[in-house]
Amino acid sequence: MKSRFSARQHNSDNTADVNKSSTTAVLLTNLGSPDEPTTSAVRRYLREFLSDTRVVEIPRLIWLLILHGIILRIRPAKSAKLYQTVWQDDGAPLISITAAQKEKMATKIKSQYGDNVIVDFAMRYGNPSITSVLQKFQQQGVDKIVVLPLYPQYAGPTTASTFDAVSKELQKWRYIPSIHFLNTYHNNSFYIQALAETVKEHVASYGKPERLVLSYHGMPEQFRKWGDPYYDFCQETTLLLKGLLLESDLGFTDDEIIMTFQSRFGKAEWLKPYTDETLENLPKQGIKHVAIMSPAFSADCLETLEELIHENSEVFLEAGGETYHYIAALNDRDDHIDALFDVLAPTLGSSNLN
Numbered sequence: 095m096k097s098r099f100s101a102r103q104h105n106s107d108n109t110a111d112v113n114k115s116s117t118t119a120v121l122l123t124n125l126g127s128p129d130e131p132t133t134s135a136v137r138r139y140l141r142e143f144l145s146d147t148r149v150v151e152i153p154r155l156i157w158l159l160i161l162h163g164i165i166l167r168i169r170p171a172k173s174a175k176l177y178q179t180v181w182q183d184d185g186a187p188l189i190s191i192t193a194a195q196k197e198k199m200a201t202k203i204k205s206q207y208g209d210n211v212i213v214d215f216a217m218r219y220g221n222p223s224i225t226s227v228l229q230k231f232q233q234q235g236v237d238k239i240v241v242l243p244l245y246p247q248y249a250g251p252t253t254a255s256t257f258d259a260v261s262k263e264l265q266k267w268r269y270i271p272s273i274h275f276l277n278t279y280h281n282n283s284f285y286i287q288a289l290a291e292t293v294k295e296h297v298a299s300y301g302k303p304e305r306l307v308l309s310y311h312g313m314p315e316q317f318r319k320w321g322d323p324y325y326d327f328c329q330e331t332t333l334l335l336k337g338l339l340l341e342s343d344l345g346f347t348d349d350e351i352i353m354t355f356q357s358r359f360g361k362a363e364w365l366k367p368y369t370d371e372t373l374e375n376l377p378k379q380g381i382k383h384v385a386i387m388s389p390a391f392s393a394d395c396l397e398t399l400e401e402l403i404h405e406n407s408e409v410f411l412e413a414g415g416e417t418y419h420y421i422a423a424l425n426d427r428d429d430h431i432d433a434l435f436d437v438l439a440p441t442l443g444s445s446n447l448n
């Protein structure tokens with residue numbers, strides 16, 4: 095009978111290859127996007143995403159009735175229209191940017207580790223799936239797998255959910271390589287410096303805004319009460335970034351850099367203050383010029399390219415604001431790749447090319 099466990103790759107005589115130099119595989123992951131900006135593809139994507147018990151913790155039966163009875167009937171058409179506004183020739187921005195990050199990381203790693211460390215990327219929902227990429231690593235007979243979810247701030251719905259997907263696949267393997275799961279890098283000094291650099295570049299081009307809004311993806315407030323550290327990690331990122339910006343010559347004062355939370359989904363209370371409400375109130379306090387950035391997104395995606403650039407600028411301008419700028423995510427900037435490399439480096443061992 096065929097075992098449900100897959101065996102480690104062996105030579106044709108079924109002996110392990112003792113001369114083979116060891117191979118480490120780095121897996122960069124992000125959330126994922128629909129395969130196409132169509133209602134049916136978005137429905138498929140949202141079904142997988144919103145069925146994840148890490149993302150929605152409403153009692154199962156009630157949630158499945160709401161999800162299948164209401165949300166998956168209404169939201170896919172609405173979301174597909176939004177995806178169409180950000181879709182590019184090479185597909186969903188989140189996926190093409192993650193692919194570019196992977197290419198640059200592979201080049202950097204190859205220059206330091208030769209062929210002993212390989213790099214690939216996968217998406218938690220949709221494609222390329224975590225399962226398919228892990229299986230590719232298995233066929234290559236890797237000795238170590240390092241997983242780096244590209245969410246700077248650990249959160250249950252993102253980071254822990256990625257861990258679930260990785261471990262679900264590994265449960266089927268007979269030989270488990272050494273595994274490193276990197277769970278957060280919200281306070282990595284190179285990441286904070288790269289964020290500060292984007293603000294400096296922005297101010298050099300467009301001048302200093304009256305407020306710099308750091309808008310993080312939101313999460314139900316209840317998750318925080320149950321112990322999810324995401325809010326605290328966002329706060330730490332904010333404080334560290336603020337520290338660098340206040341000691342720079344940009345001229346910011348403490349109260350000019352504010353933290354908000356966006357992308358609320360459903361009727362429950364989410365982390366506050368909400369980005370849209372904040373932007374609506376700022377003009378009433380005489381603030382007419384803002385710049386907004388989202389340190390929680392390692393790559394631009396629907397939530398930045400549509401929600402921050404379009405939806406929220408309308409909120410601010412309609413409330414009387416005059417100048418609204420979005421500062422892009424770190425994407426495949428060299429200083430971002432360097433920061434991610436710094437996060438990975440302790441798990442990769444010493445370079446064999448020195």
Ligand SMILES: C=CC1=C(C)c2cc3[nH]c(cc4nc(cc5[nH]c(cc1n2)c(C)c5CCC(=O)O)C(CCC(=O)O)=C4C)c(C)c3C=C
Binds near residue numbers: 311359
């Ligand atoms: C339903 C609850 C949601 C939780 C909790 C949540 C947490 C969360 N999400 C991200 C990062 C991303 N989310 C993105 C899109 C997105 N998020 C939700 C819902 C929750 N997110 C939905 C329904 C969607 C889909 C878009 C839509 O239909 O409106 C994305 C962008 C994906 C893309 O294709 O570009 C990212 C990235 C984090 C970091 C987080 C927890 C803190």
Ligand SMILES: [Fe+2]
Binds near residue numbers: 311357
């Ligand atoms: Fe989300």
Ligand SMILES: [Fe+2]
Binds near residue numbers: 357397
């Ligand atoms: Fe959104």
